[in-house]
Amino acid sequence: MVYLTRKIEFSASHFYDNPAFSPEENRRVFGKCNNPHGHGHNYTLEVTVAGEPDPATGMVLDLKELKEILEREVMQRMDHRHLNYEVPELQGQIPTCENVARVIFNLLEPRITQGKLHRVRLYESADLFADCYRNGASGARNA
Amino acid sequence: MSGELKIELGRRYRFAASHRLHNAQLSAAENERVYGKCNNPHGHGHNYTVEIRVSGRVDPATGMIANLTGLDAFVQREVLDAFDHRSLNEDVPAFRNTVPTTENLCIEIFQRLKSFPEAKLETVRVEETSNNSFEYAGEASGGKRP
Numbered sequence: 411m412v413y414l415t416r417k418i419e420f421s422a423s424h425f426y427d428n429p430a431f432s433p434e435e436n437r438r439v440f441g442k443c444n445n446p447h448g449h450g451h452n453y454t455l456e457v458t459v460a461g462e463p464d465p466a467t468g469m470v471l472d473l474k475e476l477k478e479i480l481e482r483e484v485m486q487r488m489d490h491r492h493l494n495y496e497v498p499e500l501q502g503q504i505p506t507c508e509n510v511a512r513v514i515f516n517l518l519e520p521r522i523t524q525g526k527l528h529r530v531r532l533y534e535s536a537d538l539f540a541d542c543y544r545n546g547a548s549g550a551r552n553a
Numbered sequence: 554m555s556g557e558l559k560i561e562l563g564r565r566y567r568f569a570a571s572h573r574l575h576n577a578q579l580s581a582a583e584n585e586r587v588y589g590k591c592n593n594p595h596g597h598g599h600n601y602t603v604e605i606r607v608s609g610r611v612d613p614a615t616g617m618i619a620n621l622t623g624l625d626a627f628v629q630r631e632v633l634d635a636f637d638h639r640s641l642n643e644d645v646p647a648f649r650n651t652v653p654t655t656e657n658l659c660i661e662i663f664q665r666l667k668s669f670p671e672a673k674l675e676t677v678r679v680e681e682t683s684n685n686s687f688e689y690a691g692e693a694s695g696g697k698r699p
Binding site: 426428430431439440441503504505506507508509511512515516531536537538539540541542543544545 | 556557558559560561562563564565566606611613614615616617618620621622
C-alpha cells in the first residue's frame with residue numbers, strides 16, 4: 411500500500427456561537443472565537459489517499475484529477491468564504507477544525523474512486539489541526 | 554466505506570531545555586563512544602516541539618473534542634511548567650536514573666498527559682530538532698499509525 415498526500419491552502423472566516431447557549435455561556439465556552447464579526451484563518455489541508463500504484467502508470471491516482479477534485483469540492487466551496495454562512499454542509503454545526511475536517515472528508519470520500527481516501531488533516535494554524543479518517547483505517551501507517 | 558469516522562485533535566507546544574546523555578552504568582570511554590558529543594558533562598540544549606493528538610466524541614453543542622483552553626492549561630501544568638527552561642537531568646525526577654533521550658522524553662510526556670480527562674491521548678510526538686522526531690502512542694497501541 412502506498413500513501414499519497416496532496417496539500418492545498420485556503421482562507422476563510424468563521425466564528426463560534428451556539429444559539430442554544432446564553433451570550434455569557436457562548437463567551438465562556440468559545441472565548442474570543444465568539445466575536446460575532448468573525449475572524450479568519452489560512453487553512454492548510456492535507457489529503458492522503460491510500461492505494462496500490464497502477465502497473466501501467468505507476469500512479470495510485472492521477473494527481474491532476476485529485477487537484478481538480480480538491481478545487482471543486484473544497485476551494486470553490488470554502489476559499490475566501492465565511493464558513494458560518496456560505497457552506498451549506500456546515501449549517502447547524504459549529505465550524506471548528508474538527509467539524510470542517512469531517513465535512514471535507516465526507517465531501518471527498520465519494521469523489522475519490524482510484525485508491526481510497528485515507529485521511530484528511532486540516533490545519534487551522536501551524537499549532538492546531540484535526541485529523542479525520544475511517545476507524546478501520548487507524549491501524550495503517552501513513553506518510 | 555466501512556467503519557465510523559474518527560476525529561482527532563492535534564496541538565503543538567514548545568519548550569526549551571537542556572540535557573546530557575550519560576549512563577552511570579557505563580565507563581567514561583563507553584559513554585563517550587555511545588553518546589558522542591551529547592555526553593558533554595556540561596550538557597546542551599534544544600528547542601523541543603511537542604505534538605499531541607487526542608481523540609473523542611465531537612460534542613455537537615461545541616463542535617469540539619476538547620476545549621483548547623482546558624487542554625492547553627493541562628499541558629502547561631503537566632509538561633511545560635516542569636520542562637521549560639529546565640535541565641531534564643537535574644530538574645525532572647523521571648530522568649534522575651533514566652537517560653533523557655527524546656525516546657524516553659516521549660514516553661515521560663505520554664505518562665504525564667494520558668490522564669487528560671476530556672479526551673483520549675492517542676500519541677505524543679516530540680521534535681528534538683527540525684530533523685529528529687520521535688513518536689510514542691502507549692504500550693497497547695500496536696500498529697497505531699503516526
